Amino acid sequence: MNDFILNHEPAIRLSCFFGVFAVMAVWELLAPRRRLSQSKGRRWLNNLELVVFNTALLRLIFPLAAVGVAASAELNGWGLFNRVAAPAWLALSASVIILDAAIYLQHVMFHAVPLFWRLHRVHHADLDFDVTTGSRFHPVEILLSMLIKFAVIVLLGPPIVAVVVFEVLLNATAMFNHSNVRLPLALDAVLRWLIVTPDMHRVHHSHLGHETNSNFGFNLSVWDRLFGTYRGQPEEGHVGMVIGIDTFRDAAHCVTLRGMLGMPLIGKLGEYAINRRDWDRREKGRGP
């Protein structure tokens, strides 16, 4: 089983990626939630070029990938589940849940630390929100995320299958919850008790600072509720809200591959994702 997964991991992940991508792309055409503000062809070409570039870079730098690290951990007896005998179902489900919590915390960190926000704002500077936004990350953020994942795997010692399940799930849910699809509101309300829905994650792509700094989850919605970062709906409504960052509205920066790769170098270091002025304005508006 493990050998099969290790040998076929790239094929498993790629086929899931293309399958879910195709479903969401068609769904967006049939039932879009918002009108796109940019040319879809140009945005998609550049976002997908970044995805291909990142995938190639990851394979080049970390050819063994996260499953390879999980296999080494198992071989060397590293990490919790390689030391403590636990039933397979428990090790699998706990590993997937703990990995998801780690990704949530990592996402909060990428907003809270100014140097990391420079990288992560490439994801937020997308001027529209659709299935391609879900995979749009600066290559350095992708590499850092992978190193963090390696560290969690070495400490946790998850079963190899748990790592594959987690990565496929994260990839699929990221495409789902970034997609520009209209779900019936009642269904959205039920689903978001368990997973992050497109309406829930869209709030995170609002141009308003206090909304950007909410709904950090990518997979399970419980972390935002548990850690106090949950925000139900955007103030300006899903159709009227502005997607992106107020200081990055120029398509030359936000849409082109060149602009995205160079974006971390723009501006003075020290800018937080937390827009202080925005917070001040809100607090003043509330009165003493």
Ligand SMILES: [Zn+2]
């Ligand atoms: Zn974010």
Ligand SMILES: [Zn+2]
């Ligand atoms: Zn996002």
